[in-house]
Amino acid sequence: MILTITLNPSVDISYKSDSFNQDTVNRIADVSKTAGGKGLNVSRVLKQLEAEVGAAGFLGGNLGDFIRSEISLLGIYDFFTEIQGETRNCIAVIHDEKQTEILEGGPVIAKKEAELFLEKLPENLQQANVVTISGSLPKGLANDFYEKIIGIANRNGTPVLLDTKGELLAQALGSGNSPYLIKPNQEELADLLGEKLTTERQIVEALNSILFADIPWVVVTLGKNGALVKHNNAVYRATAPKIDAVNPVGSGDSVIAGFAAGIARHLAGEELIKYGLSMGVLNAMQAKTGQIDPEKVDWCVRQIQVERILK
Ligand code: ATP
Numbered sequence: 001m002i003l004t005i006t007l008n009p010s011v012d013i014s015y016k017s018d019s020f021n022q023d024t025v026n027r028i029a030d031v032s033k034t035a036g037g038k039g040l041n042v043s044r045v046l047k048q049l050e051a052e053v054g055a056a057g058f059l060g061g062n063l064g065d066f067i068r069s070e071i072s073l074l075g076i077y078d079f080f081t082e083i084q085g086e087t088r089n090c091i092a093v094i095h096d097e098k099q100t101e102i103l104e105g106g107p108v109i110a111k112k113e114a115e116l117f118l119e120k121l122p123e124n125l126q127q128a129n130v131v132t133i134s135g136s137l138p139k140g141l142a143n144d145f146y147e148k149i150i151g152i153a154n155r156n157g158t159p160v161l162l163d164t165k166g167e168l169l170a171q172a173l174g175s176g177n178s179p180y181l182i183k184p185n186q187e188e189l190a191d192l193l194g195e196k197l198t199t200e201r202q203i204v205e206a207l208n209s210i211l212f213a214d215i216p217w218v219v220v221t222l223g224k225n226g227a228l229v230k231h232n233n234a235v236y237r238a239t240a241p242k243i244d245a246v247n248p249v250g251s252g253d254s255v256i257a258g259f260a261a262g263i264a265r266h267l268a269g270e271e272l273i274k275y276g277l278s279m280g281v282l283n284a285m286q287a288k289t290g291q292i293d294p295e296k297v298d299w300c301v302r303q304i305q306v307e308r309i310l311k
Helices: 038-048 061-073 111-125 145-156 166-173 186-193 200-206 251-264 269-284 294-303
Strands: 002-006 010-017 030-036 053-059 088-095 098-103 130-134 160-163 217-221 227-231 234-239 305-310
Touching: 002 038, 002 251, 010 061, 030 038, 030 061, 038 053, 038 061, 038 130, 038 251, 053 061, 053 111, 111 145, 130 145, 130 251, 145 160, 145 166, 160 251, 166 186, 186 200, 186 217, 200 227, 217 251, 217 269, 227 269, 234 269, 251 269, 269 294, 269 305
Parallel strands: 002 053, 002 130, 010 088, 130 160
Antiparallel strands: 010 030, 088 098, 217 227, 227 234, 234 305
């Protein structure tokens, strides 16, 4: 089983309308509500790849129940910790070819709830051979919470794929408890190192940073340009095929799903890179966030070119 961790999930509401006006009533006919949050996107893509998936994090109130029923319909095992607070809504209004977002901050996690999550984790990990951690922390948790999860997983021998940014990523990398894989995009890598990274050469040099010395995989995704991937001491350039991109949002989450499924299936080296990145490409070809066409996986894997550029 692959365990995905989404600590701050949401019910994502999408309102589609021809127009959206302030200071008046807007009536919306086209409404969709889905279980959201980066880790739940990862879970959905994993299910499409026919992996066994468990999802963990914090859920509370009626919106928490909505997410529980959505993941159960998808056949995702429920490892969420119940909280007193109410799970949040995130609203996107799509109008006039624009997108206006209203994002709730979400509940505050109580100290006892955080402790319960960490206490249950070793038992939950007994059933998992890979763990993914995605996104931001809810209020109430200290910045070292990911570091604690990674420490527990490392003691259990379970590889952790960490997809976060800014202070949370910096804290996890400086902690002595290293994740197995991180997946910053170009901007997140530049932000982490406090450097301007515009050329391939600059990114490759950045990958030599001591910060990454103990991380087996650093996957720097570059949108339609593919990725630069550091695996131990080797650096690879992976080129994505030219496609008609419909909606690339969630491609990063799909790459995490691809690497997690690939690792669980014992893929390694260039084969793993091609498989992992394929899910990002396939997600960009779909209108829905966190969705791929499983029938196109073999085709896509064959299209990705991987070239070793540094020993
Ligand atoms: P997000 O935060 O929206 O999940 P991200 O910034 O983390 O995305 P990207 O670098 O945009 O991730 O995309 C991840 C991968 O998906 C890329 O490395 C590439 O393989 C694939 N991809 C994304 N957009 C395209 C595109 N337009 N054409 C081909 N492949 C794409």
